[in-house]
Amino acid sequence: MTEESFSILPYVVAKSEDNNFEDIQDEFIDWIENYSKVYQPNWRSNVNGYQSPDDFYLDKSFTPFLNYMSERIINLVAVYKQHENVDIKFDPRLSNMWFNINCIGSYNVRHTHPGSSIAGVLYVDVPDNSGDLTFHHLDDHNLSLTQDTTFSIDPHDGLMILFPASLSHNVAPNYTKETRISIAFNLYEYYADNY
Numbered sequence: 001m002t003e004e005s006f007s008i009l010p011y012v013v014a015k016s017e018d019n020n021f022e023d024i025q026d027e028f029i030d031w032i033e034n035y036s037k038v039y040q041p042n043w044r045s046n047v048n049g050y051q052s053p054d055d056f057y058l059d060k061s062f063t064p065f066l067n068y069m070s071e072r073i074i075n076l077v078a079v080y081k082q083h084e085n086v087d088i089k090f091d092p093r094l095s096n097m098w099f100n101i102n103c104i105g106s107y108n109v110r111h112t113h114p115g116s117s118i119a120g121v122l123y124v125d126v127p128d129n130s131g132d133l134t135f136h137h138l139d140d141h142n143l144s145l146t147q148d149t150t151f152s153i154d155p156h157d158g159l160m161i162l163f164p165a166s167l168s169h170n171v172a173p174n175y176t177k178e179t180r181i182s183i184a185f186n187l188y189e190y191y192a193d194n195y
Contacts, residue, residue: 011135014080014162016072021158028065028124032099032181035059042098049106049174054096069122069183070094072160077187080118080162092118092187099124100171102131102180108171110136116165116186123155123182130180133161136168155182162187 035056042053057066073094081088095116100108108131113119121133137149153161163169165186174180 010085011164011167012080012083012086013135014076014083016076016079016160018072018158018160024065024068025124025157029181031062031065032101032124032183035062036099036101045108045111045170046100046102047107047109049103049108050101052099054098056099057097069097069185072122073120073162073185073187076120076160076162077118088117090117090189093190095186095188097183097185099181099183102171102174102182104174104177107131107173110168110170112168113165113186115188117189118162118187119165119167119184120160120162120187121155121182121184123157123159125179125181126155126157126159127174127176127178127180130174130176130178131172134170134172135163136170138166138168 032052036050036052039053039056041050043051045051056062077092080086102108132152132154134150134152139149155161171182
């Protein structure tokens with residue numbers, strides 16, 4: 001007789017670190033803070049903070065930062081696609097992007113990113129204890145007595161994460177007096193053969 005346990009249908013998450021992020025961080029922060037003073041927020045998942053319009057990245061002055069992010073996204077998608085449990089037959093393309101400024105007490109409610117295949121986030125300025133990112137299993141209500149149904153990430157400056165857009169997630173409240181800045185984005189399915 002042989003017994004074993006194994007995991008099926010896992011969620012795949014990819015992450016990227018930039019050890020030189022501090023070289024661009026202050027300029028990133030300044031650009032985001034200046035933009036948020038001019039444009040009205042677009043609250044979707046954010047509570048008590050600032051959530052930008054999801055086309056802010058089209059502003060020409062954001063181009064150097066968009067170039068930086070695009071390179072990191074392309075590299076991380078390549079890593080994501082190499083995972084043994086991923087079978088992507090398309091080229092993910094950027095569909096939209098927005099940033100969150102979470103001041104004390106602000107947070108992002110549990111949500112998914114409908115209409116996209118892969119979602120991602122870049123952490124621009126993350127003080128300690130300013131809000132973990134928590135992922136939730138789709139069937140967490142029924143599974144909660146038999147296995148872990150959440151997984152939390154304690155983010156830090158320069159960290160980029162990709163995850164399935166259908167994976168439910170939230171951001172815990174910021175318990176500090178400093179602001180927490182992150183940039184979220186969605187990637188859609190692009191099939192070169194169709195165009």
